[in-house]
Amino acid sequence: MIPALLNAALGVVPLATKLDPWEVMPPGIWLIFGVIGLPVYIAFLGWFLGKPRQLKTSALGVTLFLTLVTALWGGLFATTLVIRAMFFG
């Protein structure tokens, strides 16, 4: 009786191979947006919720952050276009 119950119970619990994590959610999704994003979210939350706080300065920080992302990838893009024009035209 007990073993039968146990077996039945175990059957309901998803065991290792039953659950293909790739099908449910590939690792990158939670890794990037859940784990690696955390430090960034925390910093931003700290800016806006921590004290002392000054909305203008926090906004400045965000602007700087976004400008830098754009500049980095924009610059990279320009570089690759130059490489393309020079060598892969």
Added chain:
Amino acid sequence: MATSPGEPEDIIRPILNTSKKYYIAFGVAAAIALLWSAVYGWQLEEGLIVTNLADWGSGGGSPWGLYIGAFIWWVGIAHGGIILSAAVRLFGMERYQPVARMAELLTLGALSMAGLYILVHMGRPDRLVLSVVPAYPWTVRTSPLAWDVTVITLYFVMTATYLGLTIRYDVYHLRDRLPNYLGPFYSLVTLGYSEIEEEVIERMVWWLALGIIVLAPLLLHGGVIPWLFSLVPSMPGWDGAVQGPQFLTIALTSAIAGVIILSYICRWAYDWEHIFSDAMFRGLTNWLGLFGLLFLWLQLQQVINGVYAEPIAGETAMVARITQPYYIFAIGTVIVILAYIFAQAVDQRQFSLARSVVASVLMLVATLTEKVLFVFEGLLYPHFSLYEAVPGHYFPSLVEFSSLAGTVALCTIFFLVILKLFPVVELHAVEDHHDDHEPAHDEEVSS
């Protein structure tokens, strides 16, 4: 503290004065960088065939080599910034405040070089943005390389934001002593500055530092970079969760070594003995020792696990690694350096700045060797052991070696330019000591 404090004049001296050394350094670095860009141009023209890379498998070569090794190495050096700002900003270790900004700048310089290596490594660098960005919503799910690019971008941007926020204070307070021809730049940097923001900025950079200290070591160098290797099913030499900590310790070792060298050069060039004190260098040397020890310890973990009871494929890879002369060289070097650091820790008289600098240079050579070896040795001993008969081998070509000189030169140029733009030592670092220590020294302050 035995050091005499610096003066604000000291830290803006590099901006105002240009010595002969500066011109020479700039000239040499520019020449090397130009030379290498010509070499890189040749590589773009002819393809990666100019490297000594080749296909693994029936091809008998290694498709990844020095470029990837150097990429990891530069990211490792970049961690100097976060170690130092963590020490100063999160743990209040004031002693290191003078080098904190330089270390943060090193982060930007070194990360740029790492990014450059991604480009240099590729067969079609011209597609980097056009191929990677549109595919990102899909590749982020599965590709460690996409993760890598994400984290490096975040790391770079967070560090740059951090710097952008902290130099506002310095530039604002030193503005009247800074040269006018850079006026527009300084106005941009201090855009909307108000004295009340100082406290807020202080708080914001604290949050940023907190974010970076989790992101950079744990998620970048102890995360996505080792995962590039340990997540693929093909190479037993790369297997294992130990890769994370192992990569991280090597990175931190390189980072401290980089900071020591960089601050030594600045001290020598600008007579900053009183700012970059011996005591500070001794402290950094001890940090170098600590990280170096961790580096060795994790190597030991891997070697023992590899040779004792690994499945056969892992054992083959490990035995091959520990009998590799370059591996023995790298580990031997670390051991010798540690011997020095231990000696100077026990007996202060053993310490000398020159020795610490030499130790740091050697340490960087050792970590670079280890990294390159890790990459291609792993590729020579696949699970699919039939290929072992195809004698795989790899030794970097001159083209590849020249990239090292090229990136070091570019990083130097980056610093030489920065030195002209804003103080590489925080104003806070020289201000804090100001009250309790009147400037007794008669340092010539340039007019």
Added chain:
Amino acid sequence: MSTEDTQNDEPKHPYETEDSFHPLGEEWEDRMREELEDTEYDADLGMEMARDAQRLVAGEISEEEFYAEYHDDVAEEFEADDRPLFDDVNPANHEEIEDGSVLDSLAEMDLQGEETSRREMMKKMGAGAAFLGYGAYATYDFQPADGAPDNVSGIRPAPKDEREHRWGMVIDLQRCDGCLACVAGCINENGTSTGANWMYVFTYEDEDSEQENFLVRPCQHCSNAPCAKVCPVRARHTRGKDGLVLTDYETCIGCRYCQVACPYGVNYFQWGEPDVEVSRLEHLDMRPEEVRQLEGGDYDDRDSERYQALSDANDHVYDYRGRWTDSRPPQGTMGKCTMCPSRQDGHTDNPKGTVACMDACDAQGMSAIHFGDLDDPESRANRYLERRTEVEDTVLEKWEGVEDEDLDIETTASPTSEISTFRLLEDLGTQPNIVYLGNEPGPETEQTEPPTPYEVYSGSGNKWGVEVVDERKEHLDYGPSGPPEQEGEEGGE
């Protein structure tokens, strides 16, 4: 943006439409259990076995352990356990996908004297397995019950009912004599550069036999391909419709991550200028983006403008989606065996369902390579496999003097078959689509000189006049100027 107009990745992605990674509702599970309990056999035992079967798949226990554990129980329960040692579960039994080879063999016990037929028994075991979600184990290649994993954004083939084919090969190593005709056939078809032997044949000796063995190694076109998972730009991808693993030469950035991640070492990067210029390849003379702009059809839509253009040109460079995935890669991108997609898309003069290496092997009279749709029991690959294993069975049965009807042996593979089949490095979970007949190379094997050197096909030995070599590294080390006189500028070594 070239990646935007891909058609292989159906607009929906599992995360968007995800509803059932586990198709069995709770109700259904209960029913299975009831069904099990209905039999005169111990339901708990069935369940337990099924659960352990899952652990077996997960690699937590070995087959031996599995049997040791259940031998007695099963013997007691069924009064007999004549199952053979399970060293040869034929993995390619397509008609049996639902039942699966393992359950098959579990049910292979001698049930003489019982009214329960083997089939019925199997069903019950199967129910036990299904109850616990062991569908995965019940299929021949450890895929979920529908035969192949869902299409995770272009890294896996579409589920069985949504795809048209699953191309693969059955390669009979016992028929191979190392003539390398397939290697040359592939070079002729694809114009690959020196040393980029998309098809490669190992010659090797086992430690304790002097016998020469061969391993014919194309890309395994894995259904769970690590190379496609790691590609940072989705250039390396799996075509959902037919499981071909291809590289889009237009998007590949040449990072070589796929090459590093593939456990089989089948990738060949285009380090320099290709030996065969693109103009010499048989192709539709258009820029790739123009080809993609042609009005295209679905898979196998022969009326579309694109299909017409491609077939008029006997094109061997583009696939039905208009993506540049076939023939040798351009400089700076990754190449590997493609399983000839332009043939499979039906716009070349060669029939669909053939590949050049197989044609060459057939022409040589060896017929060791059998390409075909592994989903289709009537494909050449499956029919060959069936016939091959059947022959072995007949021999075996004769020896044992057992009547056919008694055993109710299916015409396909049985665990008692003596010819062994294997897939390379199957335990890495890559789900390769190449099935080998013959001996699997063990860990102590050593590669030896091939009886026919690769160089034989150099120069006039192939259509393009390119050099053919075994090991590519040496050739590459000469640098861009190539091997003649001018020795490598770069001091290699």
